Amino acid sequence: MKKTYINGVGCISTQKTFDTVFLEEAVVNTNETVLSIVPPVYKDYISPAAIRRMAKGVKNGIVASALAMKDANVENVDAIITGTGLGCIEDSEKFLKNILDNNEEFLTPTSFIQSTHNTVGAQIALSLQCKGYNFTYVNGAVSFESALLDAKMQIEENEANSILVGGVDENGEYTLSLFKLAGRIKKENDLPSNILNSNSNGVVYGEGASFFVLENERKDSTYAEILDVEIINTLEENEIESELITFLKTNNLQISDVDAVVFGFDGDITFDSYYKNLTEKAFAQTPQLYFKHLSGEYDTASAFALWMASKIIKTQEIPEILQVNSVTKPAYDTILLYNQVNGKNHSFTLLSK
Amino acid sequence: MEALKEELKNKIITTLNLEDIAIEDIADNDPLFGDGLGLDSIDALELIVILDKDYGIKLVDPKEGKSIFQSIETMAAYISANRTK
Amino acid sequence: MKGIAITGMGIISSIGNSVEENYISLIENKIGISKIQNIPTVHADVIKVGEIKKTNEELVDELELSENNNFSRTAMIGTLAAKQAVENAGITSINEFRTGLISATSVGGMDMTEKHYYDYFENPELIKYISCHDGGDVAEKIAQELGLKGMVTTISTACSSAANSIMLGARLIKTGKLDRVIVGGTDALAKFTINGFKTLMILSDDYNKPFDNTRKGLNLGEAAAFLVLESDEMVQKYDKKVLARVSGYGNANDAFHQTASSENGDGAYLAMKKAFEVSGLNPSEIDYINVHGTATPNNDLSEGRALLRIYEDGKVPDFSSTKPFTGHTLAAAAAIEAVYSVLAIQNSVVYPNLNFEVPMEEFELKPQTSLKMKNIEHVLSNSFGFGGNCSTLIFSKS
Numbered sequence: 001m002k003k004t005y006i007n008g009v010g011c012i013s014t015q016k017t018f019d020t021v022f023l024e025e026a027v028v029n030t031n032e033t034v035l036s037i038v039p040p041v042y043k044d045y046i047s048p049a050a051i052r053r054m055a056k057g058v059k060n061g062i063v064a065s066a067l068a069m070k071d072a073n074v075e076n077v078d079a080i081i082t083g084t085g086l087g088c089i090e091d092s093e094k095f096l097k098n099i100l101d102n103n104e105e106f107l108t109p110t111s112f113i114q115s116t117h118n119t120v121g122a123q124i125a126l127s128l129q130c131k132g133y134n135f136t137y138v139n140g141a142v143s144f145e146s147a148l149l150d151a152k153m154q155i156e157e158n159e160a161n162s163i164l165v166g167g168v169d170e171n172g173e174y175t176l177s178l179f180k181l182a183g184r185i186k187k188e189n190d191l192p193s194n195i196l197n198s199n200s201n202g203v204v205y206g207e208g209a210s211f212f213v214l215e216n217e218r219k220d221s222t223y224a225e226i227l228d229v230e231i232i233n234t235l236e237e238n239e240i241e242s243e244l245i246t247f248l249k250t251n252n253l254q255i256s257d258v259d260a261v262v263f264g265f266d267g268d269i270t271f272d273s274y275y276k277n278l279t280e281k282a283f284a285q286t287p288q289l290y291f292k293h294l295s296g297e298y299d300t301a302s303a304f305a306l307w308m309a310s311k312i313i314k315t316q317e318i319p320e321i322l323q324v325n326s327v328t329k330p331a332y333d334t335i336l337l338y339n340q341v342n343g344k345n346h347s348f349t350l351l352s353k
Numbered sequence: 354m355e356a357l358k359e360e361l362k363n364k365i366i367t368t369l370n371l372e373d374i375a376i377e378d379i380a381d382n383d384p385l386f387g388d389g390l391g392l393d394s395i396d397a398l399e400l401i402v403i404l405d406k407d408y409g410i411k412l413v414d415p416k417e418g419k420s421i422f423q424s425i426e427t428m429a430a431y432i433s434a435n436r437t438k
Numbered sequence: 439m440k441g442i443a444i445t446g447m448g449i450i451s452s453i454g455n456s457v458e459e460n461y462i463s464l465i466e467n468k469i470g471i472s473k474i475q476n477i478p479t480v481h482a483d484v485i486k487v488g489e490i491k492k493t494n495e496e497l498v499d500e501l502e503l504s505e506n507n508n509f510s511r512t513a514m515i516g517t518l519a520a521k522q523a524v525e526n527a528g529i530t531s532i533n534e535f536r537t538g539l540i541s542a543t544s545v546g547g548m549d550m551t552e553k554h555y556y557d558y559f560e561n562p563e564l565i566k567y568i569s570c571h572d573g574g575d576v577a578e579k580i581a582q583e584l585g586l587k588g589m590v591t592t593i594s595t596a597c598s599s600a601a602n603s604i605m606l607g608a609r610l611i612k613t614g615k616l617d618r619v620i621v622g623g624t625d626a627l628a629k630f631t632i633n634g635f636k637t638l639m640i641l642s643d644d645y646n647k648p649f650d651n652t653r654k655g656l657n658l659g660e661a662a663a664f665l666v667l668e669s670d671e672m673v674q675k676y677d678k679k680v681l682a683r684v685s686g687y688g689n690a691n692d693a694f695h696q697t698a699s700s701e702n703g704d705g706a707y708l709a710m711k712k713a714f715e716v717s718g719l720n721p722s723e724i725d726y727i728n729v730h731g732t733a734t735p736n737n738d739l740s741e742g743r744a745l746l747r748i749y750e751d752g753k754v755p756d757f758s759s760t761k762p763f764t765g766h767t768l769a770a771a772a773a774i775e776a777v778y779s780v781l782a783i784q785n786s787v788v789y790p791n792l793n794f795e796v797p798m799e800e801f802e803l804k805p806q807t808s809l810k811m812k813n814i815e816h817v818l819s820n821s822f823g824f825g826g827n828c829s830t831l832i833f834s835k836s
Contacts, residue, residue, distance in 0.1 A: 048372065048373045049391060052369065052370035052371065052372065053370065053395070080691075084573075085572060085573060085574070086571075086572065086573060087573065087594070092548075092630075095630065095633075095634065096548075096551065096552055096555060096630060097555070099552070099629055099630065099633050100552070100555055100556070103480060104479060104480045104481065104629065104633055104636075105406075105480070106402055106405060106406040107402070107633050107636070107637045108368075108398065108399050108402045108637055109395055109398045109399070109634070109637035109638050109697075110395060110399065112630075112633070112634035112637055112638070113395065113638075113696050113697055113824065115630075115634075116544070116594075116596050116824050116825060117544070117573060117594035117595070117596075118594060118595040118596055118823070118824070118825045118827060119696070119824075119825055121595075121825065122691070122696065122824070122825025122826055122827065123696070123825075125691045125693045125825075125826065126693050126694075126695075126696070126826070128693075129693050130691060130693060131690055131691050131692070131693050131704065131705065131708055132690065132691065133689045133690065133691075134595070134689065134690075134691040134825070134826075134827055135593060135595060135602055135606075135689065136593065136594055136595050137591055137592065137593060137594075138543075138546075138573030138574055138592050138593070138594040139573065139574035139577060139590065139591040139592040140572055140573075140574040140575075140578070142574075142590075142591060143573075143574070143591075146591040149615075150606060150609075153609055153610075153613050153615070156613065157609070157612075157613060175571065177559075178551075178558060178568050178571060179568070181558060181559065181565060181568065182565055182568040182569070230589075231589045231590070231591065232587070232588060232589065233539075233578075233581055233586070233587055233588060233589065233590035234581070234587040235587070299572075299574075344578065345574070345590075393695075394695070394698060395696065395697070398637060398638065398639060401639070402637075414639075415639045
């Protein structure tokens, strides 16, 4: 069975995560309920003819995947697997609004085409002329992990040698207004936000695109090996610890072997207790990290976490801005990521040097 | 007719997001598809909506667009002859 | 025994509310294409659709959902089909083994977003439906109704989505990640898709005519179908009845255009080629091909050319598109056609490709136009979607 290595990474996020070393310019914005990406110069990556119809998510996906491929020093890949919670939601909104406002007349196809969930993966394939396997997963907080698990199986089973895998989501005005209405996004009067010590419901929303080149061999550019990925739809709070221990055990590890654990704290007081219990007990002696104060919460925010964990293993450094507790370890060789949103769509991802 | 051509060029540039192209760059007889402006089949569908929305001309079969959308010249001629608004 | 065992199936479409009803319609030429009733649309007189003639209220009653439920139509038909499949497989305790659910959808619960787009901000009672906006909401609801707690995910690759969910399910079993997995897809009709396909000018105002020279486009449809796949260990240990097997699968990308298929059907050709490689079968061993056959000028030409590249000698097996019966049910299409493929194997039958009259001018391909009885060992089923997404599945007799 072949092993899976992360050999290149590319990240467009609400922080400056390109043309930087590792979050040295990161800023925690506690005064907004919605964070927007720091955009790259798209024209450096995409031709004017190609860019004119592209949605924001497509552009970010293309740039992030180009960064990852350059980082891994590969020209093409065998497969492209994407995760996205909502796809290019701005175009979906635009098309829907036009249907309703114009009574189903004078509609044009461009926004409909972009609204198709697999449009990011498809346009990356089109620009790379990659005729291989091309899947898109859309399942809330496990959209990206589904893509990761699929990629890992393909590499293990020798179905592919190199795979581009990524998570991408974009903010759309109407969707944000719906999420505010539903209480998913924090209220203005609950600001400034404090993710670790939140006393309010809802989250600070974000957007981004993180892509990775996974290959079946270790190279100079290798960041980490992906040991395992697990997806569980429903878990009670009191089941988490034992599930995590079982997951580690399957990989011949125990909690004390984990050099750092990344939690998906998002400042929603109702569901952050899933992590709280772990930070206080089982993982009390483990360096604990968080990231959604930097990336914002969105369906594929966990791809940002994987980018971050990959960087930590490669650089062996943990920027202070990520730390939940003050525990440190001499080396960061094994990192566990645990994410869930609204108590659903739990995922465990295990990386090692 | 000249005004209509100018109007069409403007519409094409804005509707199709041809950011780097100015009205002066499109000659009346330049092919819109292929080697000329490089438009594709999705653009053709966008042009069909312009005909419908702005000039009251409904095309049922996208193939009809082929001869109409050869150039600004042919498009303007077709619109002048068939417009209902 | 090659391939992954299928131990249960469930389906609801415009030609029937169960596997049996669908089969009877297929062999008795009962089509489900009609005038749209459940969605108010200005296009009602110029389109025909494969609509399930049940209102949302009737579906709520049938599923015995509580009054304060927040199910979209897509989730309701998906739940109906998934429940049938689980029951058919004789599963009673769903979390007893490592069991997953892989759903597929294109619009998801967009039917609710389009219905309440502006009203959400006026009527607090509607807020519960906002969650339908998420692509994963449908799978979430189905899992909840099945009581399934394990791995749940959703694939959305336009019209090939359900083929890809079956493919992922087969691979999850093959690699030993799961013991059994419920795979399929669901899509309800929505203004969103009706108008989307309308802007692409590929909707026919008449009954769709796959592979016919005068074909004008597709009829949209709505449907849901799910299959239960189980590992051989499970089959042997519990003496499960195997309906058929998923013996081959392949996905490839045309990388040609955002919506259209390439003239020479590159993606389709590569998908079929991969499926043959996985199955170890030769193209000549296929007894029936359930083509994608949407009846758009572009699809049928591209798919036909791809078939002729696979069958270089021109001896293409009996083939038909079942879309004249059901319409094109988008993300559910490959799942309902998987059920039809298994039924073809079980009942030794090739379904007719209705409405076909004149072969296409580009080649000599003629689909099977009447019901044909013959032994069927292997069925190949194609499904292609926007973004050049091409998938092929091969089903074999157990």
